[in-house]
Amino acid sequence: MMSSVPAVEVKGLRVERGGKPVLRDISFEAPRGSVLGLIGPSGCGKTTLMRCLVGVQVVKGGTVTVLGEPAGSRGLRRRVGYSTQTPAVYADLSVRENLRYFAAVLGAPRTDVDRVVDEVGLGNNRDQVVATLSGGQLSRANLAVALLGEPELLVLDEPTVGLDPVLREELWELFRELSGNGTTLVVSSHVMDEAVRTDRLLLMRDGEFLADGAPGELTARTGTEDLEAAFLHLIHQRAGSPA
């Protein structure tokens, strides 16, 4: 039976980096099995928020609860998958060797290796040394590591950067399939056309949420035709509102 505890529960989160506020009083919840999009311009705090979810960021205030436990708890190690923008895979090992290594570290079954290679569409590159992969193949190898062990929550920092539209489409189909099986995904992007594929969007700017809702709700609420226009509308609205 699926737990009723939200996959993610963030309350009053505040983070400072380099002495400056980077996240200012952020609160939200992600129900299990949802695909949550974290969208906003470069430097708005997306990576910092994701670091909080996986428990590697020092926080100034607030709480971050993941699958019912404080973020970063030991018990969450195998239940949460994280892929960073900087690839974690070793350049001098093949795709398969990397995944075997990470499967052993994570305690994931060895049979997972071929499954995740196929899921990210690297079936023809499984024995290729990572140093020789293209940029898009490299980011998919990195994503494959996060899929090992079938984590309940996947935190993916810009997983589709540098991919062509066909591959992006395929990856989004995979994300939808994973969420259909009950996995919760938090996916960051600064590309608005990806935002429409999420169940719920958190539009971020300067460490705050401009809006939080389903893509259709956000366009309806702002009376705009697409999410790009909705985002601009919200920025102008915020700029025009009294402090």
Ligand SMILES: Nc1ncnc2c1ncn2[C@@H]1O[C@H](COP(=O)(O)OP(=O)(O)OP(=O)(O)O)[C@@H](O)[C@H]1O
């Ligand atoms: N180690 C650090 N020390 C000081 N400031 C930092 C550090 N890391 C990030 N920052 C600052 O924190 C803010 C948020 O950065 P963050 O990486 O979370 O943004 P982002 O939205 O993920 O950006 P991008 O889309 O470019 O990855 C930025 O202003 C950044 O300069």
